[in-house]
Amino acid sequence: MSNSHESGHLHGAGAHDFELPPIPGAIDIFDTTLRDGSQQEGLSLTVDDKLRVAEQLDHLGVAFVEGGWPGANPKDAEFFARARSELHLSTATLVAFGSTRRAGVRAEDDEVLRHLVEAGTDAVCIVAKASEAHVVDALRTTLDEAIAMARDSVSFLRQNGLRVFFDAEHFFDGFQANPDFTRRVLDAAVTAGAETLVLCDTNGGTLPHDVERIVAQIVADNDCQVGVHFHNDSGCAVANSIAAVRVGATHVQGCVNGYGERAGNADLSATIPSLTLKLNVRTIPPDRLERITPVSHHIAELVNIAPNPQQPYVGSAAFAHKAGLHTSAIARRSDAYEHVAPDSVGNGTRFVVSEMAGRSTLAFKAKELGLELDSKAVGEVLDTLKVLEHKGYHFEVADASLELLLRRATGWEQDFFEVESYRVISDHNNRDNTEATVKVLVGDSRQVATAEGNGPVNALDSALREAVGEHFSGLSGIHLTDYRVRVLDTGRGTGAVTRVLIDSTDGDVVWTTIGVSENIIEASWQALFDSIVYGLLRSEHQVAKTASTEEQEEQEAMAGEALRRTAREEK
Numbered sequence: 001m002s003n004s005h006e007s008g009h010l011h012g013a014g015a016h017d018f019e020l021p022p023i024p025g026a027i028d029i030f031d032t033t034l035r036d037g038s039q040q041e042g043l044s045l046t047v048d049d050k051l052r053v054a055e056q057l058d059h060l061g062v063a064f065v066e067g068g069w070p071g072a073n074p075k076d077a078e079f080f081a082r083a084r085s086e087l088h089l090s091t092a093t094l095v096a097f098g099s100t101r102r103a104g105v106r107a108e109d110d111e112v113l114r115h116l117v118e119a120g121t122d123a124v125c126i127v128a129k130a131s132e133a134h135v136v137d138a139l140r141t142t143l144d145e146a147i148a149m150a151r152d153s154v155s156f157l158r159q160n161g162l163r164v165f166f167d168a169e170h171f172f173d174g175f176q177a178n179p180d181f182t183r184r185v186l187d188a189a190v191t192a193g194a195e196t197l198v199l200c201d202t203n204g205g206t207l208p209h210d211v212e213r214i215v216a217q218i219v220a221d222n223d224c225q226v227g228v229h230f231h232n233d234s235g236c237a238v239a240n241s242i243a244a245v246r247v248g249a250t251h252v253q254g255c256v257n258g259y260g261e262r263a264g265n266a267d268l269s270a271t272i273p274s275l276t277l278k279l280n281v282r283t284i285p286p287d288r289l290e291r292i293t294p295v296s297h298h299i300a301e302l303v304n305i306a307p308n309p310q311q312p313y314v315g316s317a318a319f320a321h322k323a324g325l326h327t328s329a330i331a332r333r334s335d336a337y338e339h340v341a342p343d344s345v346g347n348g349t350r351f352v353v354s355e356m357a358g359r360s361t362l363a364f365k366a367k368e369l370g371l372e373l374d375s376k377a378v379g380e381v382l383d384t385l386k387v388l389e390h391k392g393y394h395f396e397v398a399d400a401s402l403e404l405l406l407r408r409a410t411g412w413e414q415d416f417f418e419v420e421s422y423r424v425i426s427d428h429n430n431r432d433n434t435e436a437t438v439k440v441l442v443g444d445s446r447q448v449a450t451a452e453g454n455g456p457v458n459a460l461d462s463a464l465r466e467a468v469g470e471h472f473s474g475l476s477g478i479h480l481t482d483y484r485v486r487v488l489d490t491g492r493g494t495g496a497v498t499r500v501l502i503d504s505t506d507g508d509v510v511w512t513t514i515g516v517s518e519n520i521i522e523a524s525w526q527a528l529f530d531s532i533v534y535g536l537l538r539s540e541h542q543v544a545k546t547a548s549t550e551e552q553e554e555q556e557a558m559a560g561e562a563l564r565r566t567a568r569e570e571k
């Protein structure tokens, strides 16, 4: 599918001693998260997880999803068996992975090839050694046999009606050491009917200038599609993929979020937007690029690996602005500190509030939340923030505590419940046990609740829920998901200040609250208290929202107008 741009030769020969082919107009994205990506340490997927990941990739619109290696393990065999009836892909083609026949075995007698045919996909990808050193040292066979293995395996799969992608393993290293042998392997695959020659940088050590030079030669020498597969051991997997496309590769393999063993595979979450937005190469259906951030996060959740906030394009910090100078500049020109429009990739600009932030950041944050804060109030909040951050609070990460702080600045006070006292007793006996008692007033009714827990936070959480739970039905859907303690001012040993961060969720969103104190129980209580109050506030708003979505939309439109007004005033 490689139609070229009219302006193909724009980047011409220049500093090169060879002619560069035109930049392709479109390429195929081949995701290997379920095969190569799952080699990552700590990444393990059930068959159900694999089906869900494949659905997400199809929703994103990649051309190919490599599902696994049916001959190598029963889980992947089960995946392909279930995929036939349970997986309904609309954009992507499912691909089974395997290797060439073994040395000295006929293709029709080879077990791996048989499993590939039995996987029941329309397309397969087989890996072959394309480096002399690996044939001699690892395979311990002759170069001629290695070439016959490539040829016979492709022929056999073609005879079984399959589309064949040919992964040339250790291609770049092999090509630099013995280009003649590596070319003979590629020729054998093409002659036997391979659809795509995939040049693999298996050790991930190749740099972009070598990629550009070598891929250009292979593209010039072959009529068939040329693809690439990069590992990130030199930190260049995305750059190498882009370099390869610039010289005519039209099939790019990689993994969403750059999963993979060692330093990972090429991160498709960066490769796809860079090729699409900067080189104007069609990668996935154009109207789906904005799905890339949600899909990246959804897949991170399925593989149970916390997303990296600093990941380009899709990270939660990818468009987060902290310094006051940046945020006021962004108010004037959105592209001042953003290399692409965040919503083009489904991400958003975020203003991070900290003591370093100026007035404008805080004003934006308030507008974002739909709060009316005049400039005097903004100044007061800023002063409060500075004092609290000096004590060890860190509001950048505690979005919910920050929101409560801003709401209080508007004169709001939570009236869900009033705390009279709390107490924690920790016993050391046969069963380490902690007991907490919480006394609160909910309206006119005084509630005293005692609960046990495996630690003070757990016991306090249970007691507080017990005390106020019957008055607020929304509370049952809220639970804590993470509790982190950091000791500040470590020079003071056990007398040091403790910062506690608590993550909570209502199943819809996650929020973070903070507490700081020399007393770890007090710090935990502050974070816990904010967490519950914020959760109740959210559940109250949810009810109001479903009651009147129209009103909500109107408010949002007004907030947007207010934001634009502030931006004008700042000029």
Ligand SMILES: [Zn+2]
Pocket: 036, 202, 229, 231
């Ligand atoms: Zn690989």
